[in-house]
Amino acid sequence: MRQYDPDLTPPWKRQAPAPEVPAEPDLVVEEVTTGFCGAVIRCEKTAQGPTVTLEDRFGKHRVFPMEPRGFLLEGRVVTLIRPRAAAPTGPRRTASGSLALPQARARVARAGRIYVEGRHDAELVERVWGDDLRIEGVVVEYLEGIDDLPAIVRDFSPGPDARLGVLVDHLVPGTKESRIAAEVTGEHVLIVGHPYIDVWEAVKPSSVGIPAWPTVPRGQDWKTGVCRALGWPENTGAAWQRILSSVRSYKDLESALLGRVEELIDHVTVGGPAGP
Numbered sequence: 313m314r315q316y317d318p319d320l321t322p323p324w325k326r327q328a329p330a331p332e333v334p335a336e337p338d339l340v341v342e343e344v345t346t347g348f349c350g351a352v353i354r355c356e357k358t359a360q361g362p363t364v365t366l367e368d369r370f371g372k373h374r375v376f377p378m379e380p381r382g383f384l385l386e387g388r389v390v391t392l393i394r395p396r397a398a399a400p401t402g403p404r405r406t407a408s409g410s411l412a413l414p415q416a417r418a419r420v421a422r423a424g425r426i427y428v429e430g431r432h433d434a435e436l437v438e439r440v441w442g443d444d445l446r447i448e449g450v451v452v453e454y455l456e457g458i459d460d461l462p463a464i465v466r467d468f469s470p471g472p473d474a475r476l477g478v479l480v481d482h483l484v485p486g487t488k489e490s491r492i493a494a495e496v497t498g499e500h501v502l503i504v505g506h507p508y509i510d511v512w513e514a515v516k517p518s519s520v521g522i523p524a525w526p527t528v529p530r531g532q533d534w535k536t537g538v539c540r541a542l543g544w545p546e547n548t549g550a551a552w553q554r555i556l557s558s559v560r561s562y563k564d565l566e567s568a569l570l571g572r573v574e575e576l577i578d579h580v581t582v583g584g585p586a587g588p
Contacts, residue, residue, distance in 0.1 A: 330381040331388070334395035335364045341392065342384040343376050350374065355394045356557060362394055365521060373521035406443040422449045423474035424580035427464070429481050430454050432552050433511045437479075437573060439559050448581050462495045470500035477576035480505035502579040504572040509534050511569070515555050519564035 333339070335352045342349040343366070350366030353373065362378040376382065380391045428434050434454040438445070445452065455464065458480055470476040478496075483489050483505020493503045508514050512535065513525050528537030535548040544551050562570055 330391045332393045333383075333385055333390045335378065335392040336395050339385075341366070341390070343374070344382055344384055344389065346374075348374050348376075352392075354560065357394070358557065364392055371518070372523075373518065375521055406441075422451070422580065424450070424470075424476060425468070425474075426450060426452045426477045426479065426576050426580060428452060428454050428479045429458055430456060430511075432556075433479060433481070435552075435556060436511055436514070436559065436565075439556060440562055440565065441573060441577065444577065448577065450577060450580055458489065458492055461492050465496050465498070465501055470498055472500060474500070475580045475582065476501045477579045478503045479572060479576060481511060482507065482509050502576060504575050506566075506568045506572055508566075508568070512538065512552070512555055514566050514569035515559055516564055516566060519558045519560075520555055521558070 335341075335355050337352055337354070339352045340350065341352070348366060348368065350368040350372075353365040353367050355362060355364050355378070360377065363375050364378050365373055365375050367373050378392045378394070381389050383390055383392050426437070428437060431454050434452050437452050455461070458478075461478065465476065465478075468474070468476055478493075478501070480489050480493055480503060483493060483503075484507050489505065493505065496503055506514055509528075517524050522542060526538055526541035528534045528541065535551070536546055538544075539546045539548065539551050544554070558564060
């Protein structure tokens with residue numbers, strides 16, 4: 313009895329599998345559907361499947377799914393695959409740029425803390441500085457806003473062995489945030505901030521694949537306005553995951569945020585013991 317073949321396409325009409333090519337950085341390919349041509353910037357694993365980011369000669373970034381027969385390489389149809397991780401050839405560094413310590417164990421948490429405004433801030437700090445924070449025994453917590461910051465600091469009671477650092481969004485002269493921050497003083501508490509309306513803006517637009525962060529009219533929810541201006545679905549949670557997934561290291565963040573987080577880590581790790 314002939315075995316049933318669910319594919320009714322005659323054998324002579326079936327397409328041969330395309331060669332698989334590792335999507336190594338700087339490999340130049342053309343996406344077959346859109347004709348977008350560019351060099352490979354990075355590959356990522358997402359819930360929908362692996363994707364590749366291409367950069368054209370004008371510096372524009374586009375993200376494409378790595379589908380079979382989805383690209384042209386020197387005129388040939390190919391299937392891009394994620395490259396194998398190369399064996400390390402030198403000292404490994406963390407996402408923050410620090411030298412990784414392979415044998416280092418996470419320390420017992422210090423009494424000191426770093427507070428940030430919201431969950432997105434905390435996830436971004438963990439993304440880049442997570443390895444460093446665990447080695448130093450530093451815990452990051454989020455506050456859901458800073459309206460009650462003076463009372464929160466009083467309850468925490470910062471001291472020599474329990475230092476407190478606070479990262480504030482949009483800390484510029486004349487803002488509500490600057491007035492609240494000015495109410496908090498003390499030798500063992502440090503409040504620093506960045507100029508961005510939201511921590512989303514601290515991610516470089518080029519890393520996200522956009523030309524710039526849009527300007528959102530006053531009175532409109534900023535995150536929702538960003539999604540509308542960029543043509544993204546108005547789902548700020550999904551938008552944030554898209555932004556966060558584009559952050560691979562400190563190089564994807566603006567210096568105005570990098571320096572402030574480093575200040576906070578230095579502040580809370582001075583003096584206070586963290587245990588072995």
